[in-house]
Amino acid sequence: MxxxxxxxxxxxxxxxxxxxxxxxxxxxxxxxxxxxxxxxxWGNPNVTFSSTAVLVPFLLGMGLCAPLITGDIVFSDQYKxxxxxxxxxxxxxxxxxxxxKLAVTALVSVLAALAMLGLYLGGCWLLFPHAAGDGQxxxxxxxxxxxxxxxxxxxxxxxxxxxxxxxxxTIAAFTGVGILLLVSQIFQLLGLLIHPVFEVxxxxxxxxxxxxxxxxxxxxxxxxxxxxxxxVWFAAATAIGLLAFRRxxxx
Amino acid sequence: MRAYLTAEWGKAVARPYYRIYLxxxxxxxxxxxxxxxxxxxxGMFQGSFGECLSLLIPFFSAGIYLAVIVADAVFSDQYKxxxxxxxxxxxxxxxxxxxxKLLTAAAAxxxxxxxxxxxxxxxxxxxIPAGPEDWQAVQxxxxxxxxxxxxxxxxxxLTMAAMFNIAHTVPMLAVVLVCLSGLGxxxxxxAGLGPDWLSALAEALYRLTLxxxxxxxxxxLWDPAYLLWCWGVGLxxxxxxxxxxxxxxxxxxxx
Numbered sequence: 001m002x003x004x005x006x007x008x009x010x011x012x013x014x015x016x017x018x019x020x021x022x023x024x025x026x027x028x029x030x031x032x033x034x035x036x037x038x039x040x041x042w043g044n045p046n047v048t049f050s051s052t053a054v055l056v057p058f059l060l061g062m063g064l065c066a067p068l069i070t071g072d073i074v075f076s077d078q079y080k081x082x083x084x085x086x087x088x089x090x091x092x093x094x095x096x097x098x099x100x101k102l103a104v105t106a107l108v109s110v111l112a113a114l115a116m117l118g119l120y121l122g123g124c125w126l127l128f129p130h131a132a133g134d135g136q137x138x139x140x141x142x143x144x145x146x147x148x149x150x151x152x153x154x155x156x157x158x159x160x161x162x163x164x165x166x167x168x169x170t171i172a173a174f175t176g177v178g179i180l181l182l183v184s185q186i187f188q189l190l191g192l193l194i195h196p197v198f199e200v201x202x203x204x205x206x207x208x209x210x211x212x213x214x215x216x217x218x219x220x221x222x223x224x225x226x227x228x229x230x231x232v233w234f235a236a237a238t239a240i241g242l243l244a245f246r247r248x249x250x251x
Numbered sequence: 252m253r254a255y256l257t258a259e260w261g262k263a264v265a266r267p268y269y270r271i272y273l274x275x276x277x278x279x280x281x282x283x284x285x286x287x288x289x290x291x292x293x294g295m296f297q298g299s300f301g302e303c304l305s306l307l308i309p310f311f312s313a314g315i316y317l318a319v320i321v322a323d324a325v326f327s328d329q330y331k332x333x334x335x336x337x338x339x340x341x342x343x344x345x346x347x348x349x350x351x352k353l354l355t356a357a358a359a360x361x362x363x364x365x366x367x368x369x370x371x372x373x374x375x376x377x378x379i380p381a382g383p384e385d386w387q388a389v390q391x392x393x394x395x396x397x398x399x400x401x402x403x404x405x406x407x408x409l410t411m412a413a414m415f416n417i418a419h420t421v422p423m424l425a426v427v428l429v430c431l432s433g434l435g436x437x438x439x440x441x442a443g444l445g446p447d448w449l450s451a452l453a454e455a456l457y458r459l460t461l462x463x464x465x466x467x468x469x470x471x472l473w474d475p476a477y478l479l480w481c482w483g484v485g486l487x488x489x490x491x492x493x494x495x496x497x498x499x500x501x502x503x504x505x506x
Contacts, residue, residue, distance in 0.1 A: 021422075035441075042446065072421035168268070169420040170323045174316075193290045 004096055008074065008104040018073050022112055026119055033123040040128065050137040052124045056117065057144035057214035063113060063152040064180055064207055067159040068173050070109040074101050075163045085250050094246045102160050102238065109156060117145075140217055147213045147223040150230025151206040155180055157234040161241025165248065184208050204229045255347055259325065259355040269324045269359060276317075276367040283307075284374035291379060299382025303375040304392040307368075311399040312465040315406040315431055318360055319424070322410035325356040330418040336505050345501050353411050353493065360407055361400075368396070391472055398470075398478055401485025402461050406431055408489040409461075412496025416503065435460045459484055 012018060033052075040047040078084035087097055121141070159176040166172035184205040191199030202208055209226050216222040263269055287303050298306070329335035338348050410427050417423035438460065441453035457463055464481045471477075 017419075069421055069425065077420065168323075169328070170320070170424065173421060173424055174320065190286075193286060 001096055001100065004092065004100040005103060008100055009107070012074050012104055012108060015073075017076070018108060018112075021069055021073065022115060025112070025116055029116060029120050029123070033120070033127060037127050047128055049124050049128045049130050050133045052128055053121055053137050053141060056120065056141050060144055060148040060151075060210045060213060061207055063148060064155040064210055065177065066112070067105065067109055067152075067156040068176055070112060071105050071156070071159045071163050072169070072173075073108055074105045075160075077169050088250050095242060098160075098164060098242050098245050099238075101164075102157065105160060106153065106156055109152070113152075140214070143218055143220075143223065144213045147216075147226040148210050150227045150234070151210045152230075154206045154230040154233035154237065157237035157241070161237050161244075164241055164245045181207055206230065206233060252347055252351065255343070255351040256354060259351050260358065263325045263355055263359050266324070266327075268327070272320060272324060273363060273366060276363060277370045280367050280371035281374055284371055284378060287375065288378040298379070299385060299388075300375050300379045301382050301385035301388025303379050304372065305388050307371065308392065308395045309468075311395060312462060314364070314399060314403045315461055315465075316428075317363075318403045318406040319410045319427055319431075321360040321363060322356050322407050322414060325352055325359060326411065326414045328420065339505050346497065349411075349415060349493075349497050349500055353408065356407055356411060357404060360403065364400075364403070387472070394473055394478075395470070398481040399465065401482045401489070402464060403485075405461050405485040405488030405492070408496075409492040412492040412499075415496050415500045431461060435462045435466075459487065461485070461488055 036047050036052050078087075084097075088094065158179050162172040162176040162179070163169075166175055184202050184207055187198045187202040187205070191197075191202060204225075206229070209229060213222070213226070284303070287298065287306075291298070335348075339345065409430055413423045413427045417426060435457060438453045438457035442450045442457060458480070461484060464477070464484060467477075
């Protein structure tokens, strides 16, 4: 496994894909910071560290869909290029292939998240005026990240399963987005029309929990609930993906 | 061109991809009709056939994303499979390749829309009782559909332009989805802050995005200004992305 992970990491970090995506994301963040700084220099009194950093708790949903890209950086269309067939026919156990790529995708995602959060929060801290509420803002950001992390891992597991099981890259991406974003909407509709139990299930879906975190501020039992839900989703998605992958014929 | 279109159309509809897509859409339409019927029996839903049609109108904004899948069904990873190289080296003019695939995708999309909505309307008509306001609702449905079609075409053209010029699927999808769903919120956010000229500019740019016309809930029936807005935005995106996509594709080196 260690060799497999080393190999996957080497492959991922040697290619330019990861760095290009990161550069684009960090560039967009700089543009956002720049625009906020510009309005500040035009005399907008509402731009402070608190008001800009507080964007993070409300954009946690982005972290849920980011695995679509980080998963592609690692998995990278191996069905089309037939390189997955090489790994399987070489004799590498399928569980090792699946879990190895899952682990490397998690690593890539965490690194990207650290870089993006670091740049944005650091930029906000340096560029914008401070006020008394800063400590509260940091606490809120910390709370939300603590709750969002397991949910992001859940999204990662779902997307990884989609990439492994669905041959067409486009459909895999759409299925991942569908599961992560659309199913909760459908459940909301069903909950209103058919039975309230759908609404109850909906409250435990990753995108719903991630969006509610900012409003549940400082209820640490909700963070506990996020960890529980996230780990259940992670385990279920990985189990389904792994079991289906083991039985799948790789042509 | 006619032979090329025939070939592309045959290829697109013969593959399971399009047929499965069609089956899934028809199944979803049937499922929704069934939900209305079932909840009508329970007494929770008191609507008529006309109201079932009106309830589908908010789903039209999803058509923008479904157009992306239609484009994929026609273009289908030709950079990965290397088949685009074959067409180009055979001697087919690049304009014919591009416009041929775009027209095929548009036709495939129209067929998909027609069959899906027909299935939904027929099932609703069979299972849901008619009501007094039905004719008005049918007109509203057709009006909003007529307004949505150019916006869907715009999304399709954008996707085709991206598919011809960005060889990797996921970055291509990222660009397309950012243009389709990201620009609107960004412009609306910009409209809120800063000086008046920025707000006015952001507001104007927002109105030119593909999702803006469909964000409106209630529109007066057969309002010509609304139709003009939708067709204007849709044709702007279609013509613009086709022009840019074709220009870039014509100069591209296909390995």
